[in-house]
Amino acid sequence: MKWSKSSRTLRRIFTKSSIGQNPTSKGKWGTSLTSHRNKLGTSRVISTELSPSSRRFTRRMPFHHNKSKKEPNGILHRSQAYVAFIDETFKGTKRVPRFMDDNNIVKGREAQRWIVDTALEMADAVRHTLGPKGMDMMLVDRMGNKVLTNDGATILKSLETKDPVASIIAEVAKSQEQNAFDGTTTCIVIMGELLRRADELISRGVHPNAIIKGYRMGLSQAIAWSEEISEEKEAYEAGVEAAKTAITGKSAEDFVDILSDICSRAAMVSSPSEMMLLTVHGKPEDAELIEGxxxxxxxxxxxxxxxxxxxxxxxxxxxxxxxxxxxxxxxxxxxxxxxxxxxxxxxxxxxxxxxxxxxxxxxxxxxxxxxxxxxxxxxxxxxxxxxxxxxxxxxxxxxxxxxxxxxxxxxxxxxxxxxxxxxxxxxxxxxxxxxxxxASIVMPAPTEQSGEEFQRALEDAVGVSYLAVQNKKMVKGAGTIQAQMSYRLLSGEGCATADNSKVEAARRAFAEALLIIPQTLAESAGMDLMDVTVKLGNSPGLGVNVHDMVLEEMNVFEPLAVVQSAMSGAVENGVSLLRTHSIIMAKPIQEIFAEAERR
The missing domain is CATH 3.50.7.10 (GroEL)
Known part of the structure; x- marks a missing residue:
């Protein structure tokens, strides 16, 4: 039996010498893997026992079992393999649709769980980048080119995946960036939490249609109430506040005062589509705005x-x-x-x-x-x-x-x-x-890589500044607006409750899902999540001060349009995935059109 192990991935692959061995066997590092073969002929790892030093999260991957290659003693041929992936980025057991089955279809609860698992993985991929204390991610392509960024939209667009659900979620991030210029990480994280809670409700017997109705009811109430508590500011001030929030947590944060002023003045001159961002070699503090x-x-x-x-x-x-x-x-x-x-x-x-x-x-x-x-x-x-x-x-x-x-x-x-x-x-x-x-912004940077990251940060900052200058309505950031909306929906103050108990359960689940934003901000700062959740429930007007690791009233603002767009995108796209009953392996689109033309 042949073993290979990297720092984050453990693989066990059957080789020629493994023919005739029992599928349940003991391997190195105290790892035991048990397999079974279901009625469709799909073999999979169904349990693992790992030593404490190597215990992580296990991803199950099915392999199509070719019955013609079965050995006389009933053991798999060496061309089949069991592979267990131990990866810190996976939470729980990952189910992979059996696209190799005879029916080429995954449906019902298996399809729903697959969608939820994928959404949680995508949310987890960007969740740790949220906020001023968010971590960076290094993206490396096949040619060895590296990009160091904590921009959620850039990370999701760069993911190389053939998973249909992951591709849809990446498109959601792209749409959020196009519509609101920022809030992509917030949108994906909320959507993942909504789908996780929906999966729990479905397991308790709540129909997806009731969940959809409750989510949409909560969304409409949250949007209406956010309009009420928004503050209208002067155009220039709104642009500066929005740019500061967008730049904070990125590599350009050290120059936030200079850049936020430039972004706000640029937003008052032209729209983002007519704006030019140029990076040159030099000192970032020499950045300038040129009207032209x-x-x-x-x-x-x-x-x-x-x-x-x-x-x-x-x-x-x-x-x-x-x-x-x-x-x-x-x-x-x-x-x-x-x-x-x-x-x-x-x-x-x-x-x-x-x-x-x-x-x-x-x-x-x-x-x-x-x-x-x-x-x-x-x-x-x-x-x-x-x-x-x-x-x-x-x-x-x-x-x-x-x-x-x-x-x-x-x-x-x-x-x-x-x-x-x-x-x-x-x-x-x-x-x-x-x-x-x-308007054009000339952004000096010491290196080419820092220049690219500065440009990405300015693109977001200029966009949200433009939204703030045009709308002028701002809400408190640092997780405050999400905590306030969650408290309002859960307490029922000024919000109608649903007559149907299952719809009401979904509406409350939506309210609780909004707390994932302040919780993530607190987690990235190393704060105690239980204390944060309890304090926000008692004092929803507080925000997360990640620098002093306390909850207090924060003088941080973000455009109302970005917050509403992130919530709406999370709910509507989450609902769309929730309504999915089956995942079917279809013909290529080109073949379908070709057949239609022949007819």
Whole structure:
């Protein structure tokens, strides 16, 4: 028998020498595994006995049993294997749908438990990153590239999984980020807790429809009451408070005062879709907000002006003469082709001069001869500009994107002022204009990895600042709003109770599930969860001070829209999974469409 063990995974694999051995046997490290074969022919590990040093959480994985390979004595052939995974990230026993069964379907309680287990694993994957004392996670891809982050959306998007339920939950996080820019971890953690409590209610005989009704009833009451206790602040102040909450706990927290001010001012100038975030090498405290568009590019060649005002041409095609694959032996023919190419370049430059163009942004390359002609005519040119930057300039300046040099005029141009800012590492250009309602944040960072993490933090902070500036309604953070809503729903003050006892049980389960947020914050700070839960039940207006490890009134605020979006996303997507009765191995979508077309 062959054993292999890593620091977190224990595997026991039957080899050729294991043929004829009893499926229940004693292995190294005091580990005993017992197997059985059910009526569908699926073999699985059903129990483990681990020594204290190696006892963790066990994940059961079924393997399809091929009856044709059964040995005469009834023992599995060596091609079958029992594998026990001991992993700290798994809580409880993991059931894997038997997609290899003859029916290719998992249904009923087995499907429900599979969904709940997967949701809890996904929630546990990001739960420890929540809050100012949340831990970071290192993401490593197959090529060895590493990303160190505690951003829940980034972690869930980076998970490599073929599990259908895990993929759905990752999409939930993506949707939350798109709608509210933040709160992805909160949304997934609440959804996992809701499904866990729903599984308990189902085990006690409560129908999923009653649970769904109770959850939705609790959600509507929580949203209505959160509106009542929200505070309306000034636009700038709301933006600053929202940005501070979003940045706290991330690597940019040391510069929270500078960055929150920049994010709030940027949110008052433009929307996140029109905003540019650029990271350059330098000191983070030198971060600045530029009211205008910033492109991380320098002049295409030396000798061009560094500042220009006038019409701007935005070109998506290559600025080069046409090329042909021909074989020439006559020198006169070669000279003729060169003359044609030069005439083509001269004509383009003449058209640009006639349209009073002072600056050219080209998405693709610019020929060296063309660059010399542009320089002689005092036209500032930038080449190989990212398409995303080109499109943002088209949207902000209101001009036209030029694709054909044969047909463009002065009306296709946009007027603005362009200035090249020289830097020790990366030059960048600033585009300003009267009609430009855009802002750019230049974020210096000491290393490339820290720059990427700063950029992720600013993307969230700018987004929530924009929501706060537009809505101005804020609620207390640090777990306070969740504790208040939970207390209100459980006490019944101003909240209607359900006539049906099972629906009421689900409504109360929703209220209790909201406490998972302050409990997680307290757990990450090393506080006693029982004390925290009892104190929040008696004084729901308190928040979790993770720095002093006490419960007190916290001067921390977050946008009401983010809190409501996280709750709504958790309930609606949790309800959708709760309504799932069966998991079926279906045909690929392409085959289904192909069959429909043939009909």
């Amino acid at each position: 568009l910033v492109v991380l590019k320098g002049p295409a060649t030396a000798g061009m002006p560094t500042k220009a005002a006038g019409n701007i041409a935005l070109i998506e095609s290559e600025m080069a003469p046409p090329q042909a694959q021909v074989s020439l032996t006559d020198p006169d023919q070669i000279k003729e082709i060169v003359a044609i190419q030069q005439a083509f370049l001269d004509e383009i430059v003449a058209r640009l001069v006639k349209a009073e163009v002072k600056v050219v942004f080209c998405q693709k390359n610019i020929d060296s001869k063309m660059l010399q002609l542009l320089r002689k005519n005092d036209i500032l040119a930038f080449r190989n500009v990212r398409r995303n930057d080109i499109l943002k300039m088209v949207h902000a300046l209101g001009g036209q994107l030029i694709a054909d040099f044969a047909d463009f005029s002065k009306s296709d141009m946009s007027a603005a002022t362009v200035e090249v800012v020289e830097s020790a590492v990366n030059d960048y250009v600033v585009v300003r204009g009267d009609g430009i309602k855009a």
